[in-house]
Amino acid sequence: MFNTKNVVLEGSDVPSTWVFQYYLKLSETLTGQDVKIKSIFNPSERTPSFCLYVDKSIMQYKFKDFSTGKSGNKVDLVKLLFNIEFSEAMNKIVSDYNKYIKSSDYIKEEFKPQERWKVDFIKVRRWSVEDQKYWLSFRIGKSMLEKYNVKPIDYYNLVKPEGSKFKSLRIGNSMCYGYFDKNNEAYKFYQPRSKSHKFFKVKNHLQGFDQLEFKMPYLVICSSLKDAMCLKSMGYNIEVISPDSENTMIKPHIIEYLKKKFKKVITIFDNDEAGRKAVDRYAKAYNINGFVPTICKDISDAMREYGFKKTHAMLKPLLKETINK
Secondary structure, eight states, rough: OOOOOGOSSSSSSSSSHHHHHHHHHHHOSSOOOHHHHHHOOOOOOOOOOOEEETTTTTTTTEEETTTTEEEOOOHHHHHHHOOOOHHHHHHHHHHHHHHHHTTTOOOOOOOOOOOOEEEEEEOOOOHHHHHHHHHHHOOOOOOHHHTTTEEEEEEEEEEETTTTTTEEEEEEESSSSEOOOHHHHHHEOTTTOOSSSSSOOOOOBTTTTGGGGOOOEEEEEEESSHHHHHHHHTOOSEEEBBSSSTTTTOOOHHHHHHHHHHSSEEEEEOOOOHHHHHHHHHHHHHHOOEEEOSSSSSSSHHHHHHHHHHHHHHHHHHHHHHOOO
16 A cells, blocks of 8 residues: 655655656666766757756755756756746646655665765876877967966876775876866866766866966957967957856956956857857846857867968957947
């Protein structure tokens, strides 16, 4: 006989693990680990960027979709999936969960947030011809890479506790790069030709901030450090920075400081849904105007595919128009 003591009346009583497993139709059970899947809001996505993680301040799963900029908790997920309001989403979660616990599929879940990987060792190598060919395709030379503290990496080693032992993972290939801050501490790793470990974020960092000299009149906030370096290499009277991602808003006190140091601050983000939304967010939150490239997804891709002349012809009028707004 069904035991009514399992029945829930409030959405807050429904485990966030179940909500994400059920509505996303996950193939694995969430027990506290981080999970990355392809975006459910962007069917054309090739590289998985929809992240599930535990917010340890409330011990609940949340999501962040880097492809579209959507993020939130279990209720936000259901609201977006079914295009319904908060109260309706809560009722749906409670109703569906109660049906589940009455079924033969019901299993009492165990939840224990897992330890995250931490960098244990980094082996830096020398620049190669292959590196040169890759970065110069974006008009980014060795001096620019060194200025922004980008280093070629042979591999980096990750460790995390697992019971009474430590689990170790070595990551690297012939095209692996580490991004370092002014204290020479790595904040991100980048492998452009790797599908499984293209990016590994170590810590939050406002890219390019360490390199600001405040000698140019204009500051451009870009979608990536690669785009920022590419734009900087084109010789405009600008300086550049880049947040961790387009979906990471730079903190208000930093924006206020930068506005005082530069004649004008603008944004250039990717020509996709997430990038266009980021341009709008900065305009609404900080009155900072911006635009997206018109001939390609981003600045660096435009440089690689069309070269300096055509990329410059695209950027120059857009920069002038945005700066003069």
